[in-house]
Amino acid sequence: MNPIQTVIDLQDVDGRIRELEREAKDLPRRKAQESARLMGVNASLDIAKNQLGAVQQRVKDFEAEAASAKERIRDLKIQQSSAASNKEYQQIAMAIEGLEHEADEAEARAYAMMDEYPRLERAVKEAEEKASGEAGGVDDFCKEIDDRIAEVKAELDQLAVERAEKAKLVNPRTLLYYERLRTKRWPVAVMLNADSVCEGCHLKVPPSTEQMVEHKMELVACTNCGRMLYRDL
């Protein structure tokens, strides 16, 4: 067996650990992103509802204004029927005319505002549909992510045990070299191809280095990048 095989075995486990660690780091970020997106969807719904509510309130205000003018008109008409003089009668008639104008104007404004209803109601409906459609989707998505986080954690625990076992099989000096290099270079152990090119840095190594690799020496470092070289396991 090529003595570097123990390093390759360890590196395989480390490769899986690296992938899972990257995933573990990425999962909460994806969850946060989705939650933020849902918050945006809900905010859009609130805005649409508020806009509709504001217009409905203004319509009510105009209607109240018209109703109060009409009430005053009724009172004035009663007053007018018992007017003491023609002058008083005329004065009341003028006041009534003014109030009628006021009431008409308020009603016209209320109707004009009502024209906004269909558009605003449609916006609320659309935002509601989007929010309710998203809510379930995001809940499911978050649950999926939580499940995966737990899975990744369990896998990493298991791999830590496996890694310790594989590391025990590597020559201590080689292991030390590997451990130091793996934080800077990945993968640490790479093939030296038929053209004497290191598959890690893609540079050619000198013939003396290639010869050491050919002789299956356990720790042959690439003269450029320091990676451990091997050929024909």
Ligand SMILES: [Zn+2]
């Ligand atoms: Zn190299």
